[in-house]
Amino acid sequence: MVTFQFERTAPLPLDEAWRRLTEWTRHGDVVPLTRVTVVTPGPTREGTVFVARSGIGPFAFDDRMEVTVWCPPDDDGGPGLCRLEKRGRTVRGWAEIEVRPGPGGRTRVIWREELRPRLVPSLFDPLVRPVARTVFGRAANRLLRRP
Template sequence: MTGVRIERQSSLSADEAWRRLTDWARHGQRLPLTTVMVRTPPPTGVGTVFVARTRLGRLHLDDPMRVVRWRPPHGELPGYCRVEKQGPLITGWAEIEVSPCRGGSSILWREEIELRRVPRWFAPLSRAVGRLVFGRVVTGLLAEEDPAKA
């Protein structure tokens, strides 16, 4: 199992940071070679299913996920979301916490990933790649220009 922990501070409100980080389809715009397809109708909540498909030429790998905990930020209470990976090759979970703080919001993203049929000695490389990739996703989603203002 590979653990990744990403922490960020943002000038965005907790509500806006939450909206951006839980817009699953937008994650695909930040993940290399990946498209994210939401399989359930809005709004997002417990039971929402989405699939991240990474494609390289004719080869592709699907990472199906389901939202199992959903509590948007409210007032001074932090938001919390837990997603469980349900694929045959990629298992694990991801958690997103968004807390209001002075000047904006504080974000914590934790992820545990297991790649089945991959040797344990691969974990340090997987962890480093996960920190880089998911860190760029979080930073990019928080930095995006608001489409409503464009």
């Protein structure tokens, strides 16, 4: 089991940072070799299910996720929190994306995640953790930069 967290500060209003980070199909545009399909009809809410398919050909796997907490930021500048439960056969765990007011009208993003890759022994956790933090951190950077 690998847990990690990272933070970013973006020059965006809370609601725009939230929109960019929680538009699930966009994650496929910024995570290498990944395509995201939303399974349930929109808009996103608790119970929304989507699948991230990562890899190439026979070496691809599905990372099925369900939104279990959906609290968008409020109009008064209150924070937003989304929690995803990873329920795939290959990857289990959870992810939380939080947005809150930051310095100078910016938005502070806090991303927390627990990964339990089924086929990777815990012996490799010290290697998986920095790779996962880098991959998801770069994805968050790209999502926040692209309108």
